[in-house]
Amino acid sequence: MESVDLQLRELNRLITLSKASDDSKNEAALEARGQLSDKSLHEAQLEFVYDQICNLQQELHILHLQALRYADSFHLEKRFNPDNKGNLSVRVRLRPGVKGNFASLTIAWSKFERRASGVVFSRYIKRGSSLQYPQSAANKCKQWEVEMFNVIEPEFAAIRKQNETIGKTRRLLIDRRNILLHKIRTIEVNEMRYKTSQLNDGT
Numbered sequence: 578m579e580s581v582d583l584q585l586r587e588l589n590r591l592i593t594l595s596k597a598s599d600d601s602k603n604e605a606a607l608e609a610r611g612q613l614s615d616k617s618l619h620e621a622q623l624e625f626v627y628d629q630i631c632n633l634q635q636e637l638h639i640l641h642l643q644a645l646r647y648a649d650s651f652h653l654e655k656r657f658n659p660d661n662k663g664n665l666s667v668r669v670r671l672r673p674g675v676k677g678n679f680a681s682l683t684i685a686w687s688k689f690e691r692r693a694s695g696v697v698f699s700r701y702i703k704r705g706s707s708l709q710y711p712q713s714a715a716n717k718c719k720q721w722e723v724e725m726f727n728v729i730e731p732e733f734a735a736i737r738k739q740n741e742t743i744g745k746t747r748r749l750l751i752d753r754r755n756i757l758l759h760k761i762r763t764i765e766v767n768e769m770r771y772k773t774s775q776l777n778d779g780t
Contacts, residue, residue, distance in 0.1 A: 616764045623757045630750050633743050637682060640743075641671040644684050644736050647729045654721060663719040664689045665726065666699065667733075679747060682740045684733045686714055686726075708741065709734035 648669045655662050665688055672681045686702045702714045710733075715726040 616761060619757050619761050619764070623754065623761070626750055626754045626757065630747060630754070633747050633750070634679060637680060637740070637743055638671070640736050640739055641669065641682055644669045644682070644733060647732050648684075651725050651729060654725060658721075661719065661721060663722040665715060665718045665722040667729075682736075684737060686710055686730075688718075708737040 648667050651667055665686065667684065667686050670683045670685075672683070674680045685704070687699045688702060690700055702710065704710050704714075710726075710730050712727065714730075715723045718726070
């Protein structure tokens with residue numbers, strides 16, 4: 578907890594210094610800038626990048642809950658109207674990330690079909706490259722399914738769009754994170770080499 582407080586104080590100090598630097602005649606700000614190092618600035622930027630990545634992950638969980646609520650309304654219609662059960666179904670999943678990767682949100686429609694043998698199975702409906710399923714996805718479904726599909730699917734499409742935006746932003750932030758980590762590591766390596774050369778010169 579103490580390390581977090583120290584990081585926050587350092588970030589707040591840098592932000593305050595940036596605001597004070599708007600005045601070109603501010604001698605104190607000029608002196609403070611001269612005491613900054615590239616490493617400290619890179620580390621401050623890295624903290625902000627990590628915070629933004631974390632916020633995106635939290636936003637993804639909110640989108641997941643939003644999508645689940647729309648799916649719930651569809652499934653509750655089936656539950657409370659047993660004589661009105663149809664063949665259409667929707668599944669919302671937030672797959673956990675592995676090996677440091679982020680979770681992925683998927684929203685997919687499927688249909689229950691019966692084979693010639695009489696076995697009933699679920700088949701996912703292809704969406705294609707579009708973010709929204711075509712209206713034909715609800716063909717041969719009951720009227721209430723078609724009506725709910727027409728209401729819910731545009732909302733799902735909006736969530737998919739937000740999810741896509743989060744993914745693109747996240748990839749940009751990860752690229753930025755990797756660049757900053759490389760810069761910091763390069764500075765640390767150069768510092769270590771300099772210290773080693775100083776010790777060798779002193780022997």
